[in-house]
Amino acid sequence: MKILLYGINYSPELTGIGKYSGEMACWLAAQGHEVRVVTAPPYYPDWKVWQGFSSWRFSKRQEAGVTVIRCPLYVPSRPTAIKRLLHLISFSLSSAFAVLAQLRWKPDLVMLVVPTMFCAPQALALAKLTGAKSVLHIQDYEVDALFGLSIVKGDKLKRFAFAFERAVLRAFDRVSTISSGMLQRAEQKGVDKEQLRFFPNWSETARFHDVPRNAQLLSRLGVDPAKRVLLYSGNIGEKQGLECVIDAAEQLAERTELVFLVVGEGAGKARLLDMCLQRGLSNVIFAPLQPYEDLPSLLASADCHLVIQKRGAADAVLPSKLTNILAVGGNALITADPDTSLGLLCSEYPGIATLVEPESVRALIMGIEAVLAMPVPNVIATRYASEFLDKDHILTRFLAEI
Structure with a gap:
């Protein structure tokens, strides 16, 4: 089968959507399908085009058995509301060709991975003109996130954006997304239930099974291996609201056995560094994103995994990092309301993680104490991961369904 995968994020990005799109394309090619990808140069999560790639030129090359076409785009070093929209629009315009x-x-x-919805018209046109089946795979509800986090404001603009989104969703043959809550949201937006498919993010569960704590890795990152590690790993952006982690670190500064380790890049990192510097915090350590080969050891070395989101992002975006945390048997502290996908996961599988109120420093600190009292590894988490998050099982089922 000839498969076109279309999306702004792709390998070699190590976190978020790009990682999953890259793994999916390579898996499809390994199954004997002819796969082409239309994407952008890697830039996420540090909002800077990686060395060896161009933000202004088209390129086409073979990567792991996949034909990858990279298109120019505008990448703002300091993304604001307007600059984010220009960023998305620039990719839509260049990639349309x-x-x-x-x-x-x-x-x-033809499979479009959202974000960005701006690319839908050309994806639908190609499918229509060639007779291909069209699939819209939603990793983030970008319209919900833009307005829910107040990145974009205005009632008229909001009504137009949601009307456009509704029309696009209904135009695709299939609409898939990564959680039960996000599927319900698609129904609320007018998508027929017969169009919907559940396509969760996955984990290479075998890589994360029975991984020991790695004292050498912690030392390399500047962390005393004897301390209890409270880890945040991934994108450092607006959706997470990591300022509350810095506030919690300040209140727990006298707990010398605890250290906060923030691993990642993103538009909000400089602000967090400034907060720690101004408050003189020595219990927060920042480190760059680690190679994927080191990810199992990094996750296995944490005593508490911080899965932090603002309230407005719940069920608009779902933290992809959680799949590997569960696979390694980590104890996660999740900030989400009970009626969100993450909240429902915690209620349906008691003990899989600790759920606390978003954007509350007091709740965050109480959650940290609860997590640190949990046994390691978390066997409920590893059992769930092996049963529901295995990469081969998920991709095989999804391909059969579409």
């Missing part, structure tokens, strides 16, 4: 150039190739399946 690459997508419509696939008319001669005639794909059997």
